Amino acid sequence: MTSNELTTAIANTLTQHFPNTQIRPSTGNTSSTPDSQGITYRLLSAQLTRERSDRFVQFHVFEIRWLETDHIPATLPDELFEALETIDVEGVTYRATELRWETENNTPRMLVYYTMRTTKVSESTSTMQQLEQRPTTLKAANE
Template sequence: MTTDQLTKAIASTLKQNFPNIPVHPASGGTTLVPKTQGLTYRLLSAKLTRERSDRFVQSHIYEIRWLDADNIPEDLPDRFFEALETIEGEGMPYRATELRWKTWGEIPKLWVYYTMRTTKVSESSSPMQHLERRPTALKSPYE
């Protein structure tokens, strides 16, 4: 799964699990001043590490923020955990390897870590083929 596909799966999951709450991608910058209510999501980090010549580890960290600091539901961390612990992408479930709930200033946030192992599929080589031998008539150099 690509980073873009994972981001779309997270956005879709948030919209399904919080249907009456606006879900927005976070705008650029490191500080976020909430001018609206709802949720924002953004990719904090994406890394691809080689384990072996044909195996890789993809690591992604996403930040989900609740924007209405005056109206934080008591069960918000539990709802985030339930929604994002396992997401569906490309017809396969992806499980978060870590979920961290934090309150930073007035804005609560959740960091979600997804780690995937992928294997590079090498092109299959065609099996060895048999050569066909045909006898050829040799002409004598003296003819």
């Protein structure tokens, strides 16, 4: 699974759970303007580490921001937790390993952490085949 696939799945999940709210990628600007409304999302970090030769761990951290600082629904944290705790990425369900609700610069945000273990699938090799040997007779070159 790629970071782009996970980001798309988060956008789709937010759109499904908040149908009457504008959902868009973050521009990275943490200050809100009076006309800012809706929810923004962005990938804060992605990391791939090797556990052993054929096994890897992927870490993704996403930031979800509510832009209306003067109108924060009381149920918003619970709704975001419910929406993002498990997400579907192309038919595979992933569970968040951590969800953290906090406020930064008077803007509420949720940090969502997803951790996945993947195994490198080695290419299939053909099995050993039987070698057939036939006896042959060598003839002299001057015959």
